[in-house]
Amino acid sequence: MDEKLGTISPDVYGHFVEHLGGVVYDGIWVGENSRVPNVGGVRRAIIDHLKRVKPSVIRYPGGCFADSYDWRDGVGPRARRPRRPNFWGGTESNQFGTNEFMRFCQLTGAQPYMAANLRGLPAQTFYEWVDYCNAPAGATTLADLRATGEAASREPFGVRFWGVGNESWGCGGNFTPEEYTMEFRRFTASVPGHGINPLFIAAGPGSGDTNWTRGFFSKMAEKKHFGFYGWGLHHYSWNLSRGATDDWDKGKGDALKFDTEEWYEMLRQADQMDRHVKETWALMGEYDREHRVKLVVDEWGAWYRPGTELGKRYILTQAQTLRDGLVSGITLDTFNRHPDKVLMGNVAQLVNCLHSLFLAAEDKFVATPNFHVFEMYAPHQGAQSLRTIFEAPEFTHPRAGKTATFWALNGSASLAGGTVTLTVVNPHATEPREAAVSVRGASVKSARVKVLTAADIHAQNTFENPRGVVPRDEVEVAPRGASLLFRFPPASVTRLQLSV
Ligand code: AHR
Secondary structure, three states: OOOEEEEOOHHHHEEEOOOOOOOOEOOOEOOOOOOOOEEOOEEHHHHHHHHHOOOOEEEEOOOHHHHHOOHHHHOOOHHHOOOEEOOOOOEEOOOOOHHHHHHHHHHHOOEEEEEEOOOOOOHHHHHHHHHHHHOOOOOOHHHHHHOOOOOOOOOOOOOOEEEEOOOOOOOOOOOOHHHHHHHHHHHOOOOOOOOOOOEEEEEEEEOOOHHHHHHHHHHHHHOOOOOOOEEEEEEEEOOEOOOOOOOOOOOEOOOOOOOHHHHHHHHHHHHHHHHHHHHHHHHHHHHOOOOOOEEEEEEEEEOOOOOOOOOOOOOOOOOOEHHHHHHHHHHHHHHHHOOOOEEEEEEOOOEOOOOOOEEEEOOEEEEOHHHHHHHHHHHHOOOEEEOOOOOOOOEEEEEOOEEEEEOOOEEEEEEEOOEEEEEEEEOOOOOOEEEEEOOOOOOOOEEEEEEEOOOOOOOEOOOOOOOOOOOOOOEEEOOEOOEEEEEEOOOEEEEEEEEO
């Protein structure tokens, strides 16, 4: 308890919503006249569930979509909004735009994090979006426009977080780091503040692309320009299926059909987040020596090949199993262990997409194992991260015709009030781990324990069986002396709340 690492930013428990497949339309927006219960057109079930995980921040409107989106299409009276081609295919109706998204944030208690179009629009259009969102009522023409249409708002939205492009090394324009640096400077040079200090987030690397980070930071160092908020790292976990081809999708593993080797491979991929955070941070520090810029992991999650979508229009939707729950636990624990480095995380994506917390189709709705892990981990938000040491022998498992080792237990701990929250992942597919838990500098008075696991590692929650993977009822566990003995079930995520 005496080694505090810093405050865990609540924003590392953030989300991501893109105009993609069934994320916005059906997932969130059902429309005011829908028979699906809604609040001003927003699906009521998602509001109610999201509030339970304290969403903190939501990134919008993309992703790749952001760099093809004109915010002006999605404001004003809905009947007058244009229909456009959507980056991901089909037609974008623009019935859900800036005001509807802000309403969604207000209903769930989240802050907005807006991603600007750097590839397709001039910087001026970005300044105007900021003006539209943040100008005081009546102050500018765009503030007046904000107060029109069905989700009208006289009150400014007070948006602080602004992303400048997305994956600018790829779908966001195929820039070189040098080119992107120039664009970033231009976009952030003179943005109307309206009393709010905009916090800019630059489009960072995919996983461990050190060239992108080095290229950007070395160029920014020439102007000593480190007065921006975040560097947006993306890390997706995909394990190549055996016999993989080079084909982008066929090479990925299946969301539901996997053996234990693929189980460990996916968890190993998720565990790479720790390395990417440390390596990217070290590289940033070579140029930004005071580490003024922090990490924003604004896309993360497991990504499988197509095949488990809810239907044709729900592209990139995938089934979520217990394995994905462990990916969530491993990733959130990683963020908790680096409170000095990671200030925001946005799981990709909230509903009907890759690593979703929810699946929704018309009047059907279900929470996935990821939702349950986010809810279990919520007490970490804003708490003091504590250094946590796990001492357990590694185990071996087959990997690509050889053997590999994996840690036996890992996790994170934090302190808020007199309670230590310890979250632990046991990655072993079949073996439990018994461990003594002690808190240095304090003794454990009482403990409440909640476990998420299932008898089958392929277990999932479906519309027909929404309780395939749900946390067991919380139980009291009596400490023995100053510590606690606990048997962590195989393939599990556990939360211990220790009164100390
Ligand atoms: O989350 C889906 C897509 O993955 C995003 O649009 C893009 O940024 C990333 O490649």
